Amino acid sequence: MKIIIIGSSTGGPYILESILSKFPVLPIAIILVQHLPPAFTKPFTAHIAALTQMNVVTANSEEKITENSIYIAQSGYHLLITNNRVFTLSEDVKVHGVRPAVDRTMLTIKKRAGDEIMGIILSGMGRDGAEGMDYLHQIGGVTIAQDPATSPIKSMPQAAIETGHVDFVLTPEQIREKMISFGGSKFLMRNHKQFNTDKTISCTDNSKGMIL
Amino acid sequence: MADNYGNVMVVDDDAHIRIAVQTLLTDAGFTVISVDSGEKCIELLGKGFSGLILLDVMMPQMDGWDTIRAILDKGLENGIAIIMLTANNAPDTKMIGLQEYVIDYITKPFDAEDLIEKSKFFMSYIENPFQNRNDA
Numbered sequence: 001m002k003i004i005i006i007g008s009s010t011g012g013p014y015i016l017e018s019i020l021s022k023f024p025v026l027p028i029a030i031i032l033v034q035h036l037p038p039a040f041t042k043p044f045t046a047h048i049a050a051l052t053q054m055n056v057v058t059a060n061s062e063e064k065i066t067e068n069s070i071y072i073a074q075s076g077y078h079l080l081i082t083n084n085r086v087f088t089l090s091e092d093v094k095v096h097g098v099r100p101a102v103d104r105t106m107l108t109i110k111k112r113a114g115d116e117i118m119g120i121i122l123s124g125m126g127r128d129g130a131e132g133m134d135y136l137h138q139i140g141g142v143t144i145a146q147d148p149a150t151s152p153i154k155s156m157p158q159a160a161i162e163t164g165h166v167d168f169v170l171t172p173e174q175i176r177e178k179m180i181s182f183g184g185s186k187f188l189m190r191n192h193k194q195f196n197t198d199k200t201i202s203c204t205d206n207s208k209g210m211i212l
Numbered sequence: 213m214a215d216n217y218g219n220v221m222v223v224d225d226d227a228h229i230r231i232a233v234q235t236l237l238t239d240a241g242f243t244v245i246s247v248d249s250g251e252k253c254i255e256l257l258g259k260g261f262s263g264l265i266l267l268d269v270m271m272p273q274m275d276g277w278d279t280i281r282a283i284l285d286k287g288l289e290n291g292i293a294i295i296m297l298t299a300n301n302a303p304d305t306k307m308i309g310l311q312e313y314v315i316d317y318i319t320k321p322f323d324a325e326d327l328i329e330k331s332k333f334f335m336s337y338i339e340n341p342f343q344n345r346n347d348a
Contacts, residue, residue, distance in 0.1 A: 010296075010307075010314045013337075014330060035312045039290060043337040075312065097309030125307045125314075152317045 001067060002028040002116045003084060004179060005109070007102030007132070009035040009124025011152030013044060016122070019176045020070075023052040026183030027067040030054070031079070033102045035124065038075040045072045061089045078104040084112050096128040106132025109139070117141035118182050120175060121166075124156035130163055137165035142182070144168045144175055215241030217332055218341030219263025222246035223253045223279065224297065225271045229320070233266060233297070233327070240328045242335075243342075250279030257283060260346030262291035264335055266318075266327075269298035277306040280313055289313060291345050293334045297322065 008016060012034055036044055041058060048070060049056035057063075059071040065085050073079040077089040078100050095101035102121070106129065109117055119136040121129040123146060133143045145166045148154035160166050170178065220242045222233045230246040237244045245261075247253055251274055253265065269276035276296060283289050294313055299320045307314065315334055318327060335341050 009311045011316050014316055014333060017333070036315070037289060037313050039339070040293070040315070040337050047336070094309075098311055125305075125311050152319075 001065070001084065001114070002118070002183060003065070003109070004028060004030045004118040004120065004182065005033065005102075005106055005132075005136075006030065006120045006122065007033050007106070007124075007129035007156070008122040009098070009126070009128065009153070009156055011123035013047070015146070015151075015172050017047065017051065018172050019179070020048060020051045023054060023176070024180060024183075025053045025068055026180065028179075028183040029065045029067055030070040030179075031059070031065075031073070031081075031105065032070060033073040033079060033100050033105050035098045035100070035128075036075045041072065041075045048072065059087045059089070061087060063087045073100040073105065075100070080104060081108045084110055084115050096126050098126075098128055102129035103132040107135055109136060109141070111139040116182075118144065118179070120144045120146075120179075121157050121160040122146045122172075122175075123151040123153050125153050126155055127159035129156055130159040133160040134163040134165045137163075137167070142167050144170055144178060146175065147171050216342065217242045218335040218338065219261065220244045220331060221253060221256060221261055221263060221265045222297075223248075223250065223265060223271075223276075224268040225249060226268070229268070229297075236324055236327065237331060240331075242331060250274035250276070250282065253279055254282050254286065254288070257288040257292070258286070260344040262343060262345045263338060263341040264331055265292055265294045266297045266331075267294055269296055269300055269304065275306075277304065277310060280310050284313065291338060291340065293337050295330065295334065297327075 045058050055069040080088040080090050119133050137143045143166045145157040145160045147169050148158050150171050151157055220237050222230050224230050225248050234244045234246045267276045293315050295316045297318050
C-alpha cells in the first residue's frame with residue numbers, strides 16, 4: 001500500500017485546500033495530521049471532503065486503513081498506526097505542545113514489504129514532524145518539506161529540512177504533483193538509480209535517485 | 213440584500229490598522245468590531261462574541277499570545293477562529309503550545325484580497341459566526 005502522511009499546523013488548512021483541490025482518486029491512503037482546536041476537526045474534514053472524490057473520514061480507533069482514502073487526525077488525540085494498517089487514538093501527553101503530534105504518527109510507521117511511504121511537512125511553528133521525517137527517510141520513505149519561502153510559518157518545514165533527510169523542498173503546487181505522481185506510479189524506491197525526469201517541475205531535489 | 217459573511221473582531225493597538233482592516237472587511241460584507249487591546253478582546257468574548265478574531269501579536273500589556281492564553285484559561289475558545297495579524301514575520305517561540313488555536317498567520321503589510329479570502333474561508337469553520345453566543 002502507498003501511504004502519505006502530511007503534517008501541518010498554523011497556515012496549513014489554507015495550503016491544503018490548494019494541494020487537495022480536485023485531487024484525483026488514487027490507490028493511496030493519505031493521513032492528515034493537522035493541528036487544530038477540537039471544534040474544528042469536523043469542519044476541517046468537511047472542507048477536505050468537498051475538494052476531492054477520495055473517501056474522506058475522521059480517523060477512529062481500530063479503523064482499518066484502505067486505499068482511495070484520506071484520514072483526518074482528530075484534535076485532542078495522537079493518531080497511532082499499527083502494522084501500517086490500523087489506527088489507534090491516544091490521549092498520551094502532548095508532544096511539542098500539541099496533540100495530535102505529527103511525530104507520534106510518523107514514528108509508528110514500519111518498514112514493511114510492499115508498502116511505500118511518503119512524508120510531507122507543511123507550514124507551522126516549532127519542530128513537530130522533524131524527527132518523524134528523519135525516521136521515515138531512514139526506513140526508505142520519500143520526504144518532502146514545503147518550501148519555507150511559501151510557508152506562512154517556516155519553522156516546521158525548516159526543522160525538517162535541517163535534519164538533512166528531506167528529499168524535496170517544494171511549493172504547494174509541486175507537492176500536489178509529487179503526490180499524484182507517487183499515487184499513479186507503479187513503484188517507488190528511494191536510492192534507486194533512476195532519476196525523476198519530469199523537467200516541468202522545478203524543485204530542490206535532495207534525493208539521490210527516485211522514481212516518482 | 214448585502215452579503216453578510218459573519219462577525220470579525222480586529223484586535224490591534226495601532227488605530228491605523230484597526231481602521232484600515234475594519235473598513236476593508238466591512239466593505240467586503242463582514243460585520244466588524246475593533247478593539248485596541250487583548251483585555252478588551254477578552255471582555256467582548258465574555259459577552260458572547262462569536263466569529264473570526266484578527267489578533268495583533270505585539271501589543272502593550274497583554275500581547276497576542278497572552279491574549280490567547282487568557283482566552284483558553286477562561287474557556288472562551290468556543291465559537292471563534294483566530295488569525296494572527298502581525299508585523300513580525302518570524303513568530304515568537306511563545307507560540308509553542310498555542311499552535312492548535314492559531315489557524316493562520318498573516319504578516320503586515322497584508323494583501324487586501326488575501327485577507328478577505330482567508331477571512332471568508334475560515335469563517336466557514338465557525339459554527340455560528342453571525343450570532344452572539346449568549347443569545348444562542
